[in-house]
Amino acid sequence: MSLDKNDVKKIAFLARIRVPEEALEPLAGELSNIIGWVEQLSEVETEGVAPMTSVADMTWPRRADTVSDGDCAADVLANATDPEIPSGDANVGGFYTVPKVVE
Secondary structure, eight states: OOOOHHHHHHHHHHTTOOOOHHHHHHHHHHHHHHHHHHHHHTTSOOTTOOOOSOSSOOOOOOOOOOOOOTTOHHHHHTTOSSEEOOSSOTTSOOEEOOOOOOO
């Protein structure tokens, strides 16, 4: 597939790229070469080739999928300028307090 100056102008418009008039012709040649290379890739025989995620055969280490609160609520609340720390109920964590926004 060969692109001409008008095709490049349309592509630049759609991509919202300002291309000077004198750069349209060289750009058309470069884009035509790229499209030709991509078309050449379609000729490669890929039947029976498994998709790859990496060139090296490896198994990634896995960790147990366990839920944890991190046990660092006190450290997080230390960053708050005005934390609200509940008294008495150990199951309720502390909170950040923020100024009222809605009247």
